[in-house]
Amino acid sequence: MARPLLRSSTFRLTLLYISLFSTSVLILFGFIYWSTLNYMTEQADEALNLEIRGLKERYEETGLNGLTQLIRERIRTQPPSASTIYLLTNFRYNRIIGNLDRWPRGNDREDGFIDFVLEDTRFDPRPVIHVRARSFMLDGGFRLLVGRGIEDLLVARNRVIWTLGWGLAIMVILGVLGSILMSRGMLRRIDQITATSEKIVSGDLGRRVPTRGTGDDFDRLSEQLNRMLDQIESLLESVRRISDNIAHDLKTPLTRLRNRLETINRRQAEHAPDLDLAIREADGLLSTFNALLRIARIETDSRKEGFASLDLAEVLADVVELYEPLAEEKDQALVLDNSASAKVFGDRDLIFQAIANLLDNAVKYTPASGRISVALSNDGQQARISVRDDGPGIPSALHQKVVQRFFRMDSSRNQSGNGLGLSMVAAVCKLHGARLDFENLDPGLGVSLAFRTIPEALPRLARQNAEPKPHRLPARISRSSAAG
Numbered sequence: 001m002a003r004p005l006l007r008s009s010t011f012r013l014t015l016l017y018i019s020l021f022s023t024s025v026l027i028l029f030g031f032i033y034w035s036t037l038n039y040m041t042e043q044a045d046e047a048l049n050l051e052i053r054g055l056k057e058r059y060e061e062t063g064l065n066g067l068t069q070l071i072r073e074r075i076r077t078q079p080p081s082a083s084t085i086y087l088l089t090n091f092r093y094n095r096i097i098g099n100l101d102r103w104p105r106g107n108d109r110e111d112g113f114i115d116f117v118l119e120d121t122r123f124d125p126r127p128v129i130h131v132r133a134r135s136f137m138l139d140g141g142f143r144l145l146v147g148r149g150i151e152d153l154l155v156a157r158n159r160v161i162w163t164l165g166w167g168l169a170i171m172v173i174l175g176v177l178g179s180i181l182m183s184r185g186m187l188r189r190i191d192q193i194t195a196t197s198e199k200i201v202s203g204d205l206g207r208r209v210p211t212r213g214t215g216d217d218f219d220r221l222s223e224q225l226n227r228m229l230d231q232i233e234s235l236l237e238s239v240r241r242i243s244d245n246i247a248h249d250l251k252t253p254l255t256r257l258r259n260r261l262e263t264i265n266r267r268q269a270e271h272a273p274d275l276d277l278a279i280r281e282a283d284g285l286l287s288t289f290n291a292l293l294r295i296a297r298i299e300t301d302s303r304k305e306g307f308a309s310l311d312l313a314e315v316l317a318d319v320v321e322l323y324e325p326l327a328e329e330k331d332q333a334l335v336l337d338n339s340a341s342a343k344v345f346g347d348r349d350l351i352f353q354a355i356a357n358l359l360d361n362a363v364k365y366t367p368a369s370g371r372i373s374v375a376l377s378n379d380g381q382q383a384r385i386s387v388r389d390d391g392p393g394i395p396s397a398l399h400q401k402v403v404q405r406f407f408r409m410d411s412s413r414n415q416s417g418n419g420l421g422l423s424m425v426a427a428v429c430k431l432h433g434a435r436l437d438f439e440n441l442d443p444g445l446g447v448s449l450a451f452r453t454i455p456e457a458l459p460r461l462a463r464q465n466a467e468p469k470p471h472r473l474p475a476r477i478s479r480s481s482a483a484g
Helices: 002-007 009-077 151-201 217-267 269-299 302-306 312-329 348-365 421-432
Strands: 084-089 095-098 113-119 128-137 143-149 308-311 333-337 343-346 371-378 382-388 435-440 445-452
Touching: 009 084, 009 095, 009 128, 009 143, 009 151, 128 151, 151 217, 308 312, 308 348, 312 333, 312 348, 312 371, 312 382, 343 348, 343 445, 348 371, 348 382, 348 421, 348 445, 421 435, 421 445
Parallel strands: 333 371
Antiparallel strands: 084 095, 084 143, 113 128, 128 143, 308 343, 371 382, 382 445, 435 445
16 A cells, blocks of 8 residues: 555645645745844844943043943943943953953954853853854044843744744644545545456446545546446447347358258259358358357356356366367377366356367367377466467467457468457456466467466375376267357
8 A cells, every 4th residue: 555655646746735835834934034033133233232332422421431430330230130241441452341351252243243152150050151242442442342142042043943843844744644644535536446447347347436425526537437338338238239139130041041051952962062062151150150149148247157166177188088089180199288187166168168269279270290288287376278289370469369359360361260269268268367378389389278276276186197198089079169
């Protein structure tokens, strides 16, 4: 859940909004911080300037004695909590009067202000006092320094910074939590739509996207999707019904035509070759329509009612037994490796038909004296049936096309068949949730069917004779059901 959440567009969009909002709030707080501290600094500087102007006026009126007397009085009468600094020196910076013993060292500025740090000797341990002062040159070469402690200013600055930092952190945390909650809610809705679409793709066309009745964007989207699915299902059902009707309607007259041709063939011996050809053509058409009807019934998902537990090894042995005589006629080696056993849940007739179609193609396209191998393997989770031959194979670019109805390669158009064999195999695989894979051999083609095994039958049952050997059994089952 963590990776889809972090990769969701909702989460990313929310984080983008949080970043933009945090940046704007940071700029706003920075302006408030700058304007507040600038105002407090200006107030402190103005107080220093007023103090210096008052001392200067006293010096101009009463001279040095009056100034020193005023400084001494202010130092004596200021409360203990006050931190006003006074220092009067001569031109050599020798102290005349003040509550500092020497001229401080600090960062001098062009406007005469100086910032420095001193220790309060009245207390133990001595607290550090940050002072902002201004120096002024008096007539006669005297230097006057007046300063005030700026602890309140520093405390206000730190508090603004602390408030800004914590406010920004809380906003980011709440924003991230909100984005997670929003993203999870949207992901749940999207997962519902995705799960529904997966079931629809798997063949359950009657499935619909659930709605909550809130009328929000997802509900409107779900309603539109459901209307679209209703229309698609209606169109597909109409096409399927029309196809089935056409197949049924044509199957009956074709059957009658074939029967009449057989009757005529028995009565008119001189036209036997032409009538036999007509009968074979009618048989081909009937086989095509029967294959189309079987594929349609498979794709409707109605055959799942006949699903049951079955052993693939037995089904595979019966199919190989059926095609053994045909392979012997072409002097082909039909090899069966049936050393594994696998239980699957499915329709035995349909799986038999799918394997028969694969084996029918292998026998049809493998040259004389060629080799056809059929094997069953079980890794505990899936059972794989593999059919390999020495035929011409199928190019990789056509692996997806050969399962389409009536698709035939140019090299196989002179062979019998209607191009529906692999289409039926693909329909059976889809119905059983199996996978159909093609593999190019050099030379030849490998086709495999992978089925999910039944959990109760996971242990592999090894046979005593695990080596592949030619299968030599008489045919008992008709090959007329192969689609070609």
